[in-house]
Amino acid sequence: VPTLAIRGGTVATMDVARSVVARDVLVNAEGRVEALSQPGPPAAGEQTIDASGCVVVPGLVQAHIHLCQTLFRGLAEDRALLSWLRDRIWPLEAAHDAESLRASARLGIAELLLGGTTTILDMGTVHHTEVLFETASETGIRYTGGKAMMDAGDGVPAGLLESTADALRESDRLSDRWHEAEGGRLRYAYSPRFALTSTFDLLRSVAVRVRSNDVLVHTHASEQKEETELVRRRFGAPNIQLLANLGLCDGNVCLAHCVWPEDGELDTLATGGAHVVHCPSCNLKLGSGVAPVAEYLDAGVNVALGADGAASNNRLDGWEELRLAGLLAKARGGPQSLRAVEVFELATLGGARALGLDGEIGSLEVGKWADVAIVDLRSAHAAGLDDVYTQLVYSARASDVRTVLVAGRVLVEDGRPVRLDLDETLAQARRQRLAVMQRAGVTP
Numbered sequence: 001v002p003t004l005a006i007r008g009g010t011v012a013t014m015d016v017a018r019s020v021v022a023r024d025v026l027v028n029a030e031g032r033v034e035a036l037s038q039p040g041p042p043a044a045g046e047q048t049i050d051a052s053g054c055v056v057v058p059g060l061v062q063a064h065i066h067l068c069q070t071l072f073r074g075l076a077e078d079r080a081l082l083s084w085l086r087d088r089i090w091p092l093e094a095a096h097d098a099e100s101l102r103a104s105a106r107l108g109i110a111e112l113l114l115g116g117t118t119t120i121l122d123m124g125t126v127h128h129t130e131v132l133f134e135t136a137s138e139t140g141i142r143y144t145g146g147k148a149m150m151d152a153g154d155g156v157p158a159g160l161l162e163s164t165a166d167a168l169r170e171s172d173r174l175s176d177r178w179h180e181a182e183g184g185r186l187r188y189a190y191s192p193r194f195a196l197t198s199t200f201d202l203l204r205s206v207a208v209r210v211r212s213n214d215v216l217v218h219t220h221a222s223e224q225k226e227e228t229e230l231v232r233r234r235f236g237a238p239n240i241q242l243l244a245n246l247g248l249c250d251g252n253v254c255l256a257h258c259v260w261p262e263d264g265e266l267d268t269l270a271t272g273g274a275h276v277v278h279c280p281s282c283n284l285k286l287g288s289g290v291a292p293v294a295e296y297l298d299a300g301v302n303v304a305l306g307a308d309g310a311a312s313n314n315r316l317d318g319w320e321e322l323r324l325a326g327l328l329a330k331a332r333g334g335p336q337s338l339r340a341v342e343v344f345e346l347a348t349l350g351g352a353r354a355l356g357l358d359g360e361i362g363s364l365e366v367g368k369w370a371d372v373a374i375v376d377l378r379s380a381h382a383a384g385l386d387d388v389y390t391q392l393v394y395s396a397r398a399s400d401v402r403t404v405l406v407a408g409r410v411l412v413e414d415g416r417p418v419r420l421d422l423d424e425t426l427a428q429a430r431r432q433r434l435a436v437m438q439r440a441g442v443t444p
């Protein structure tokens, strides 16, 4: 029995045929799509959302986010990766307490939901990971995350460095508590930060858990050239090959960035089945380079999109990442590289596949969760008779998103968050940002 209906819109379904159709989306009490029906009048007793003139799309999936860094927006400018981490981000993360982390997560989730992102894969910091799950729980976003594991490395502050055993024990405890919680809306991902802050033992122990428990792994790989050279020096193998050798290159593994694959590593990824998360804004802003996305797709590697964190972007805007992914693919491979619908796939089905959720989200089809964004493209910057996917990728902005649902629950209504008080979220963020900066000894 439908309890909610989104009526009058044009649905960009992302089904197998990539159909764009005038349909009403009927949502059942569980929060799943019950039917895509011919447009009709409201049924008795239903909650109706009027999407007339709007485009109804699957909520965006961003498969690489750091909610813990939202408060650090603008505090780590003009730096390459390793200085960005050692001199700014790690000291700031080490200075987080539970309340500053909560303010950071709320601000990030507010931005994400307002912009139509309904699912994220988030890398936490080392401590207070409960707060991230609690915030995902209260705000209603679909969340997979985990504590960052850091048991080695140059320049890691004492506040973030843990023993291998502690990093594993805490991750196991959090996974037991949160994986598949709240009807599967909250899930856990083991998150060794990257090779340079991991011991061999940590990576191997995570790989053992992947094999035996079907858990997810989220890490960074081959983001900057300097990093890949250090990884090779320390471990004697290229970054992606190292992960593959350890058993961390299969379909449960999400690798953020992969800007600098070495010879043979495209095949390694394709054979293993690991997912690449393309973060174009962050890669440009830290001067990292441009990932060979079209080459990955041609090789059969699944690619998802992500904004990374607000300290390296400086937004969490899925539409910006879509547009840049399209533009950069064309800069690398020529104007025919990646059609708009293929780009849109990165932030929908590509993200869903990366999270192992492609049976549940990523398209608007009967039986999937009603994770939906309603986008109004009748604006000066988007109006036109374009193909809908072209409008979505190249013209749409986060501010065009009107209404957002996760599992059939309305989380943004007419551009306002329903469960979060935006003014309070912004005020808390201002206060907690100053507090965490003070604790870290960072001045603007």
Ligand SMILES: [Zn+2]
Residues within 6 Å of the ligand: 064, 065, 066, 123, 220, 256, 308, 309
């Ligand atoms: Zn990252």
